[in-house]
Amino acid sequence: MDNTIVATHDIHAEEHHHVSLPQHRHHFETAEQQREAGTFGMWLFLLTEIMFFGGLFFAYLLYRNWYNPAFVAASNQLSIPLGTANTAILITSGFFMALGVWAAEVRKQGLLVLFLLLTTLFGFVFLGVKYVEYAEKFEKHHVPGASFDISEFVNPPINQKTGKPIEEPLSPDMARKTQVFFSLYFAMTGMHALHMIIGIFLLGWLTWRAQRGDFSSGYVAPIENFGLYWHFVDIVWIFLFPLLYLINRHPGS
Amino acid sequence: MSSHPHDPANVTNPEHAEHRIVQPGTYIAVYIALLIFTGITVGAAFIDLHIFNPIIALAIACLKGVIVILFFMHVIFQSKLIKMTVGAGFFTFLILVAMTLTDYMSRSWGLW
Amino acid sequence: MSTTSSTIVNLPDQRTATLPKRNYLNAEDGLLSWLLTGDHKRIAMLYLISITFFFFIGGIFAGLIRLELLTPQPDLVASDTYNKLFSMHGIIMVFLFLVPSVPATIGNFVIPIMIGAKDLAFPKINLLSWYLYVVGGIMTLAALVLGGVDTGWTFTTPLSTHYLNTHVVTTGLAIFVAGFSSIFTGLNFIVTIHRMRAPGMTWFRMPLFVWSHYAASILMVLGTPVLAITLVLVVLERTIHIGVFDPSLGGDPLLFQHLFWFYSHPAVYIMILPGMGVISEIISTFSRKRVFGYTAVAFSSVAIAVFGFFVWEHHMFIMGVSNYSALVFSLLTMLVAVPSAIKVFNWAFTLQKGSITFETPMLYAFAFIGLFTIGGLTGVFLGSLGMDIHLTETYFIVAHFHYVMVGGMLMAFLGGVHFWWPKMTGRMYPESISKLSAVTSFIGFNLTFMPQFILGYLGMPRRYHAYPAEYQVLNVLSTAGATVLGIGFLMPLIYLTWSLKYGAIAGNNPWQATGLEWQIQSPPLTENFIETPIVDYEAYDYEWLAHKTEQEVTTVG
Numbered sequence: 001m002d003n004t005i006v007a008t009h010d011i012h013a014e015e016h017h018h019v020s021l022p023q024h025r026h027h028f029e030t031a032e033q034q035r036e037a038g039t040f041g042m043w044l045f046l047l048t049e050i051m052f053f054g055g056l057f058f059a060y061l062l063y064r065n066w067y068n069p070a071f072v073a074a075s076n077q078l079s080i081p082l083g084t085a086n087t088a089i090l091i092t093s094g095f096f097m098a099l100g101v102w103a104a105e106v107r108k109q110g111l112l113v114l115f116l117l118l119t120t121l122f123g124f125v126f127l128g129v130k131y132v133e134y135a136e137k138f139e140k141h142h143v144p145g146a147s148f149d150i151s152e153f154v155n156p157p158i159n160q161k162t163g164k165p166i167e168e169p170l171s172p173d174m175a176r177k178t179q180v181f182f183s184l185y186f187a188m189t190g191m192h193a194l195h196m197i198i199g200i201f202l203l204g205w206l207t208w209r210a211q212r213g214d215f216s217s218g219y220v221a222p223i224e225n226f227g228l229y230w231h232f233v234d235i236v237w238i239f240l241f242p243l244l245y246l247i248n249r250h251p252g253s
Numbered sequence: 254m255s256s257h258p259h260d261p262a263n264v265t266n267p268e269h270a271e272h273r274i275v276q277p278g279t280y281i282a283v284y285i286a287l288l289i290f291t292g293i294t295v296g297a298a299f300i301d302l303h304i305f306n307p308i309i310a311l312a313i314a315c316l317k318g319v320i321v322i323l324f325f326m327h328v329i330f331q332s333k334l335i336k337m338t339v340g341a342g343f344f345t346f347l348i349l350v351a352m353t354l355t356d357y358m359s360r361s362w363g364l365w
Numbered sequence: 366m367s368t369t370s371s372t373i374v375n376l377p378d379q380r381t382a383t384l385p386k387r388n389y390l391n392a393e394d395g396l397l398s399w400l401l402t403g404d405h406k407r408i409a410m411l412y413l414i415s416i417t418f419f420f421f422i423g424g425i426f427a428g429l430i431r432l433e434l435l436t437p438q439p440d441l442v443a444s445d446t447y448n449k450l451f452s453m454h455g456i457i458m459v460f461l462f463l464v465p466s467v468p469a470t471i472g473n474f475v476i477p478i479m480i481g482a483k484d485l486a487f488p489k490i491n492l493l494s495w496y497l498y499v500v501g502g503i504m505t506l507a508a509l510v511l512g513g514v515d516t517g518w519t520f521t522t523p524l525s526t527h528y529l530n531t532h533v534v535t536t537g538l539a540i541f542v543a544g545f546s547s548i549f550t551g552l553n554f555i556v557t558i559h560r561m562r563a564p565g566m567t568w569f570r571m572p573l574f575v576w577s578h579y580a581a582s583i584l585m586v587l588g589t590p591v592l593a594i595t596l597v598l599v600v601l602e603r604t605i606h607i608g609v610f611d612p613s614l615g616g617d618p619l620l621f622q623h624l625f626w627f628y629s630h631p632a633v634y635i636m637i638l639p640g641m642g643v644i645s646e647i648i649s650t651f652s653r654k655r656v657f658g659y660t661a662v663a664f665s666s667v668a669i670a671v672f673g674f675f676v677w678e679h680h681m682f683i684m685g686v687s688n689y690s691a692l693v694f695s696l697l698t699m700l701v702a703v704p705s706a707i708k709v710f711n712w713a714f715t716l717q718k719g720s721i722t723f724e725t726p727m728l729y730a731f732a733f734i735g736l737f738t739i740g741g742l743t744g745v746f747l748g749s750l751g752m753d754i755h756l757t758e759t760y761f762i763v764a765h766f767h768y769v770m771v772g773g774m775l776m777a778f779l780g781g782v783h784f785w786w787p788k789m790t791g792r793m794y795p796e797s798i799s800k801l802s803a804v805t806s807f808i809g810f811n812l813t814f815m816p817q818f819i820l821g822y823l824g825m826p827r828r829y830h831a832y833p834a835e836y837q838v839l840n841v842l843s844t845a846g847a848t849v850l851g852i853g854f855l856m857p858l859i860y861l862t863w864s865l866k867y868g869a870i871a872g873n874n875p876w877q878a879t880g881l882e883w884q885i886q887s888p889p890l891t892e893n894f895i896e897t898p899i900v901d902y903e904a905y906d907y908e909w910l911a912h913k914t915e916q917e918v919t920t921v922g
Contacts, residue, residue, distance in 0.1 A: 027483035027561070029897070036269065036332070037486045037560040043335055044552045044586050047342035052590035054346040055598075055624050059609055061350065062357060062620060080295065087291050095284040098275075098325045105274040144607050144614075177615040183607035187598065231325045235318045241291075242310035246298035268559055334559065345587045348674050353623045355694075356678060360687035 035221055042225040046232050049195075053236055056188050060243060063180045070177035073153050073167055075247035077142060078185075079133065083245040086129045087237065093122030094234040101227045104220040109213060112223070116207040119230065123200050130193055137182070144183045150175040185244055192240060195233045202226055270332035275324065283324045290317050373651070373722050374875050376793065382870035384791045388888040403488030404891055408495050409474035410789070412465060413782075415495075417858070419461040419502060424854065426454035431813075431847040434840050439831040447830035448515035449531070453505075455518030456536060460543050461502055463774055464632065467639035468585075469498070469550050471781045472578045474789060476554060478882040478889060479572050481563025481898045486556040494549035501543030508532035508539065517828065519629070522610040522621040526602040534603055537596045544589045544596075547635070551585025554578050563881075565900035569663070572880050572904050573656055576663040577642030580670035584631040584638075588674070592628035595621060622684060626677035634673040637737075637769060638666055640777030641708055644730050647784055648712050650878040651727040652719025655905035658711040665704035665711075672701040682753045691750055698748030705741050709734060724876070725796065728803040729780030736772025736810065740765055743818070758828075761821025764814045772810055779806070779857060786861065787875045791888045792868030795860050802860075806853030812846025879910045 028034035064071045100115035141149035153175035156167035170178075206226055209215065215223055294313040302309065323329040328339055376382075389406045399407055429450050433441040442450065477485055485491050508514055514536045516525040525533050558579050562571070599621070601607045608614025610621040649656045656662055678686055678694035712734055721727070743765040746752045756762060787793050816839040821827075825836050832840070874883040881898060882889075902909040 025488075027486075027488070027892075032272070033560060035272070037556050039331070040335065040338070040559060041487055041490075041552055041556045043338045044555055045548075047338065047345075048548050048552075048586055048590040050342040050346055050590075051349070051587055052594050054349055055591050055594035055627075057346075058350055058353060058624070059598075059620060062353075062617065063609075063615070066617075067615060080298075084291065084295050088288060091284065091287045091291065094321065094325060095280060095287075098280045098283075099277055102275060102277055102280065145605060180608050180615045183609055183614075187601065187607060187609070191597075228326055231321050234325075235321050238317045238321070239311075239314045242294055242298070242314050246294065246310055248306065249298040342587070345674065349591065349627055352675060352678070352694075353627075356619075356623070356686045356690040358687075359689040 038221045038225055039228070042228050046228060049232055053188075053191070056184065056191065057239070057243075060184050060188065063177075063184065064243075064247070067174065067177035067180060069168070069170055070153070070174050071181045072248040073156075073170055073175075074142075074178040074181035074185075075244060076167060076249070077137075077140070077152075078245045079136075080245055080249065082129055082133055083241055086126055087241045089122050089126045089129065090234055090237050093119050093126065094231050096122065097227050097230045101220065101224055104210070104215045104223040107216050107218065109210065109216040112210045112215060113207060116203060116210055120200055120203045120207065123196055123203065127193060127196060127200075130189065134186075137186075142178075142182050144179045144186065148179050148182075150178060153178050188240055188244070192233065192236050195236070199226075199230055199233060202229075267333040270330060270335075273327075273330040275327060275330070279324055283320055286320060287317055290320075371722060372724065373653070373720075373877055374724065374793075374796075375872070375877055376869055376875055377872040379869055382872065384870060385886045385888070385890075387890060388791070388886065389891045390790075390888050392891045401492070403484070403492060405473050405477050405485045405488065405491055406789075406889060406891075408488075408491050409470050409472075411495050412469040412473060412498070415499060415502065416462050416465055416470060419457050420466075420854075421858075422506075423454050423457035423462055424851065426450050426457070428847065428851060430454060431844040433830050434832070435844045437832050437834045437837050437840075442830065444830055445515060448517075448828070449513035451828060452515050452517050453509055453513055456514070456540070457505060458770075459518050459632070459636075460540050461498075461505060463636040463770055464543075464547050465498060465550065466636070466774065466778045467643060467781055468554070468578055468581060468635075469494070469546075471643065471778075471785055472554065472574075472639055473550070475785060475880075475882050476575055476578060477557060477561065478885065478893050479575055479880050480558065480561060480566050481881050481894065481900060482557060482561035483892050483894065483897075485553045486561055487553050490549050491553050494546045494553070497542050497546035497549070501539045501541075501546060504535055504539030504542065508535040511535070519625060520596070520599055520621075522599060522602070522618045523612065525599055526610060534600050537600050541593050541596045541600075544593050547585050548589045551582035551589075554582040555586065558582075563898050563900055569660065570900055570902075570904050571663075572642075573645035573659065573662050573666070574639075574642035574880075577638045577645070577666045580666040581635050581638040583667075583670050584635045584673060588628040588631040588635070591624055592632075595624040595628070598624075619681070619684060619686065622681050623677070626680045627674075630677035630680060631670075631673040633766075633769070634669050636774050638669060640733065640774040640781075641666065643777045643781035643784070644712060644733050645708075646878070646880070647726045647730040647780055648715050649905045650784075650876050651724055651730070652716050652721045653907050654715055654719040655903070655907075656711065657714035657717075658707075659904065661707055662711050665707040668704040669701065672697070672704065676701055676748075679748050679753070682750060683757055695748055695750050695753075699745060702741060702745050702748075705737075709738055709741075723800075725794070725799040725803050726780045726784035728800060728807075729776045729783065732803065732807045732810075733773055733776040733780065736768050736776060736807075740768030740770075740772055743768065756821060758826055759821035760817040760825045760827055763827050764817035764821060767814045767817075772814070776806070776810075779803070782857070782861070784876070785882075786864070787871030788882055788887045788889070790865055790868070791871055792864050793871045793875060794857075794864045794868060798856065798860050802853050802856035805856065806850055809846050809849030809851070809853045813843050813850050814846070816840070816842045816846070877907075877910060877914075879905050879907060884913075 025034060028037065096115045096118040100112055100119060103111035103115055137143050140152070141147050150172065153167075153170045154172055156165040156169055158164065159166045203226070206222060210223070290313050294310055297309050297313070298306065322339060328335060389404055392404075393402075399411065402408060429442070430447070433439070433447055433450070439447070473485070473491070477483065511532055514531045514533055516529060516531070516533055520533070520537065558571070558575060598607070598609050602610055608616045610616045610618050612618060645656050645662060676694060676698045678690060679698045682691050682695075743761070747756055747762060747765060783794060783799060820836055820839050820843075823836065825832055871887050873886055876883065879902075881900070884898070885894060
């Protein structure tokens with residue numbers, strides 16, 4: 001913690017060359033100060049997001065330990081191929097977002113628009129897959145609420161080859177706890193999907209502005225800060241995927 | 254922690270970092286690494302490792318998260334201030350987890 | 366006006382003095398110029414008006430509560446109406462008054478000026494934060510008009526999710542929205558304090574007011590989202606019956622308590638820390654001394670913020686948490702008293718051998734120190750496990766947190782409003798009547814809440830509208846005190862409004878204080894400083910000020 005006094009009385013003109021971008025706000029001394037303030041502010045906002053999802057993650061941790069058999073059985077209801085594909089899709093979307101930031105930095109307007117569109121596209125694909133998964137839960141009555149059905153967990157279907165249940169049957173009491181899993185599943189993925197939807201709206205707005213040429217002159221803060229948001233949404237999914245889909249994938253061992 | 258917007262070269266300012274443009278090569282490498290780790294984590298889930306299954310799954314998730322934060326989110330090139338900020342967020346989350354667990358774990362000894 | 370030895374107030378000659386021709390108040394005209402402003406000073410004034418409105422709404426509920434408790438019989442309102450009264454009182458006072466009170470008004474106004482910046486880092490987000498506050502406030506009012514809510518301000522599950530048929534969802538969402546207003550204020554302050562300081566304004570030259578807001582902002586940013594997700598889960602639980610907090614589905618109601626208090630205990634420090642900052646400024650100015658142990662006071666703010674995250678379970682000692690865990694949290698609760706005590710002792714040492722004068726802000730500051738100390742020490746009672754089991758959920762706890770929140774925070778808020786009023790409006794408030802109001806609120810406050818300590822110790826539970834007849838004497842005292850307190854709070858509203866037009870012209874620096882905000886015109890220009898100031902003196906350096914004034918005497922024309 002440096003407490004020395006560096007009162008720079010003799011400020012030379014070249015020390016803070018006022019870049020006269022139209023986006024430069026009057027209360028910042030330099031464009032760089034503005035840019036760093038923006039990044040810092042965005043990170044502080046992401047801290048609130050960490051804590052926001054943090055509450056849900058803690059709830060998950062607690063109930064997974066309390067009702068482990070129910071969580072294992074319920075987790076096996078989720079489709080690993082779809083989950084894995086979605087992980088790859090979201091990572092790809094994030095990859096294009098990162099390339100978009102680069103394109104903005106090197107002032108390639110066409111590339112920037114292209115990458116933003118690809119980011120949006122993969123975002124939509126992710127949500128589409130999520131929709132398929134949600135629809136299946138509705139069909140199987142695995143959505144928490146009055147119509148929640150535990151029969152599949154009490155009497156799991158019989159595997160044709162082995163003649164044994166494909167899953168360890170749960171006692172009715174434990175089977176009811178699968179509802180806690182699905183509550184958390186919908187709360188967590190739903191909250192994540194909501195962030196994606198908000199992100200896609202922002203992406204549309206940014207693409208429109210990029211296509212107009214707003215980010216082609218060295219002013220990239222909105223792209224950069226939105227990138228931070230989009231990657232944060234990625235990270236949440238990176239944790240959700242193993243926690244929700246991969247609890248226990250070796251039944252019968 | 255002292256900083257001066259007028260510190261000419263920003264040499265003494267831990268809140269400042271030279272702005273760096275990350276090249277696509279880095280992004281591609283990170284992208285491939287993330288996909289590989291995704292594969293590993295799915296594969297590991299199908300092997301019975303008892304207690305280590307969730308540990309490995311979480312470890313890989315943390316690793317992927319750190320990679321995204323460091324490279325996609327440019328934190329590795331950012332100032333100490335940003336690095337500390339990110340750390341503070343995860344630290345507070347760990348406080349939430351750890352301090353709440355003191356209750357849940359000691360409420361029913363041995364069941365956790 | 367001549368300066369006498371009993372006052373430091375130094376006003377310009379009233380016959381010739383005028384308000385500056387150009388200032389932030391008259392820079393632009395029309396309602397829209399206020400509603401779309403990015404100026405932190407105008408947003409502060411918008412906040413000041415709106416939180417005053419909600420303060421008096423909450424105050425009316427407090428009055429009705431005290432009126433009901435005048436007699437042992439439930440004669441004024443029915444029990445469920447009474448539940449609504451104290452719930453709405455708590456919700457409005459906590460979320461719509463105390464949390465934004467000092468930061469969003471005084472902090473918003475003076476922090477950028479104190480550190481030599483032209484504005485907060487993100488003016489539009491600052492405005493957004495006010496709009497979110499207004500939306501949250503309107504939703505709360507809507508819930509109120511539609512029939513109110515009776516969960517208590519704590520939204521305790523499963524009461525709030527299963528047993529009540531009032532407007533829990535509307536109120537919950539209102540608090541959710543208002544929470545984001547507080548997050549954005551905190552975020553803005555942190556970035557501003559890090560990135561916008563003027564040249565030479567090092568961390569240890571910042572006024573302690575800025576330090577305490579920095580600490581409170583950290584809590585706002587890290588704590589509030591946990592409340593947000595908790596309220597979302599409560600709303601989901603009510604609307605679509607997900608089972609996260611519902612024991613019949615396997616959920617744990619205590620999880621709600623953990624998550625709720627993870628925010629709501631730090632929220633106490635969100636409320637009190639900015640107040641402590643105000644007190645540091647006032648004490649130093651009116652005893653003409655640098656705050657004793659500046660570094661210790663600065664770091665104690667940060668320490669309070671950090672420790673604040675480690676103590677929440679002391680709200681849950683009787684709720685069935687683990688004994689061992691309760692032991693740990695009890696110990697940690699004792700620890701958080703240490704940085705608070707550091708502050709109180711340092712203020713006391715600042716006063717020692719200072720040239721103390723008794724202007725209104727100073728009276729409020731004295732009230733703060735005394736009342737906050739009582740509130741804080743009774744907190745230590747409640748933090749110790751054995752005492753807590755006897756005292757919690759009684760009037761002792763009500764008295765305890767009112768001593769901290771009203772005796773502490775509200776006194777600091779009023780002190781701060783009086784202290785910066787000349788800067789905000791360019792005019793002085795009337796001195797003698799404001800001293801009277803300070804004394805009135807102090808007396809009224811003690812008369813209201815001191816009996817409640819005794820009532821609680823004797824075992825009168827909180828949140829009931831009827832009580833055994835032997836408690837009546839103390840309750841009558843308390844209600845009488847509340848009346849006096851109410852008058853004490855109404856007086857500033859009246860004379861401060863009056864002073865907007867008729868107050869004496871204050872000049873730049875009526876208190877001869879050292880902060881940067883006192884070196885510019887009052888009311889300030891929209892851009893605060895004509896040129897970026899260069900800071901080459903420590904905070905609270907009265908010799909620097911005297912030197913500067915001497916030099917200026919020759920140049921003032």
